[in-house]
Every structure is written in structure tokens, then in C-alpha cells.
Amino acid sequence: GQQLNQSPQSMFIQEGEDVSMNCTSSSIFNTWLWYKQDPGEGPVLLIALYKAGELTSNGRLTAQFGITRKDSFLNISASIPSDVGIYFCAGPVQGGSEKLVFGKGTKLTVNP
Amino acid sequence: GAGVSQSPSNKVTEKGKDVELRCDPISGHTALYWYRQSLGQGLEFLIYFQGNSAPDKSGLPSDRFSAERTGGSVSTLTIQRTQQEDSAVYLCASTRVGLRSPLHFGNGTRLTVT
Numbered sequence: 001g002q003q004l005n006q007s008p009q010s011m012f013i014q015e016g017e018d019v020s021m022n023c024t025s026s027s028i029f030n031t032w033l034w035y036k037q038d039p040g041e042g043p044v045l046l047i048a049l050y051k052a053g054e055l056t057s058n059g060r061l062t063a064q065f066g067i068t069r070k071d072s073f074l075n076i077s078a079s080i081p082s083d084v085g086i087y088f089c090a091g092p093v094q095g096g097s098e099k100l101v102f103g104k105g106t107k108l109t110v111n112p
Numbered sequence: 113g114a115g116v117s118q119s120p121s122n123k124v125t126e127k128g129k130d131v132e133l134r135c136d137p138i139s140g141h142t143a144l145y146w147y148r149q150s151l152g153q154g155l156e157f158l159i160y161f162q163g164n165s166a167p168d169k170s171g172l173p174s175d176r177f178s179a180e181r182t183g184g185s186v187s188t189l190t191i192q193r194t195q196q197e198d199s200a201v202y203l204c205a206s207t208r209v210g211l212r213s214p215l216h217f218g219n220g221t222r223l224t225v226t
Contacts, residue, residue, distance in 0.1 A: 042217025
């Protein structure tokens with residue numbers, strides 16, 4: 001089935017640093033979604049991308065939909081302690097399904 | 113409440129017992145999903161309900177797992193004869209229509225099978 005591969009698996013950074021993480025697949029996706037999960041909570045949608053090449057920002061977050069449709073990246077600028085959490089990429093399974101497949105996540109730790 | 117509500121938040125059960133996990137979606141959301149999140153893993157799709165259509169059960173890992181959605185609202189995920197490998201966080205999400213509407217997740221039920 002379609003799989004999403006996220007890297008890195010974990011990151012340890014200092015407050016104020018920029019962060020970059022990505023998501024790749026051997027399959028084409030028509031939508032890329034980035035979610036963040038805080039400890040003990042469910043994931044929350046950060047950014048949605050619907051068009052190849054699209055670059056979208058949400059505050060300090062920027063995400064891009066790769067032109068091959070097989071990858072996406074998420075950047076966080078000037079990280080702060082509350083950026084701590086697990087970041088997931090997700091996309092709909094091909095075939096008209098409403099199912100979302102998720103990557104295994106990138107766990108971010110920000111040291112003050 | 114305004115969000116997706118799941119209960120219980122934590123459940124510890126003995127191997128072999130049955131458990132029921134409940135999800136109250138956001139009012140008006142016609143689609144409801146169950147996902148499983150094992151330690152260090154991503155979210156594993158289990159089942160999807162959309163309106164009155166037959167549910168997509170393709171993600172249920174075995175016949176010990178079942179789910180129903182009554183009256184198009186509340187959903188219950190049942191795990192029979194629990195095994196230790198069933199230990200995970202079970203997340204429920206709801207959405208209005210289609211994937212342009214974001215999934216709203218509950219905080220999950222952490223299931224521990226001893």
C-alpha cells in the first residue's frame with residue numbers, strides 16, 4: 001500500500017534555530033497534509049497543500065508540495081519551546097478513498 | 113463540548129478481556145475515523161464511517177476488532193479477547209465532508225493490556 005516516509009525520525013535543537021523535515025513516498029499524492037501532535041493530545045492540522053509546487057505558510061511554518069507529487073517538506077523558523085511535539089505528514093489513499101495515510105512522524109525537542 | 117470527545121482516556125485491562133472505546137464526534141460531522149497509534153509509530157488507519165454508507169473496515173487488524181456508529185453520531189470501537197499487542201493509543205477523528213475539511217482528532221484512549 002501507499003506509505004509515507006518521514007525524516008528525520010527525531011530532532012534535538014536549540015530554541016531559535018530553524019528546522020526542516022520532509023516526507024517522501026514512492027506513490028503520487030494529490031494532497032499533502034502536515035499535522036502536529038502535542039503530548040497526550042490528538043494531532044492538529046497545521047498546513048494543507050493541494051497543488052504540486054504549492055508553497056504555503058502558517059506563521060513560522062512553511063510547507064511545500066513537491067513538483068513530483070512524491071514529496072513534501074515542512075520548515076519551522078525561529079523555533080520556540082512550544083514547537084515541541086510530533087509532526088506527521090499525511091495524504092489521502094489513491095482510488096477515491098477518504099482514508100488518510102500517515103507517516104511515522106518526526107519528534108521535535110526544543111531546548112530553551 | 114466543541115471538540116471530539118473520547119472515553120475513557122485511559123484503560124488498563126487484562127489479556128483476554130473485551131474492551132469498548134467510545135467516541136463522540138463534533139456535532140454535524142458526517143465522517144468519523146478510528147486510528148491506532150502504537151509507541152513510536154505513526155497513525156494506523158482502522159475504520160471509516162461516512163453518513164449512511166457502508167463503513168470502510170479495511171484497516172481492522174483482525175476479527176477481534178469491530179466498530180459501530182449509532183444514529184450517525186457516537187461510535188464504539190470494540191476489541192474482543194484483548195492481546196498485549198493491542199496496547200496503543202486509539203484515536204478518533206471526525207470531519208464534515210471530504211478531505212478538504214480537516215480531521216479533528218480527540219485526545220485518544222490509551223489502552224494497556226497486561
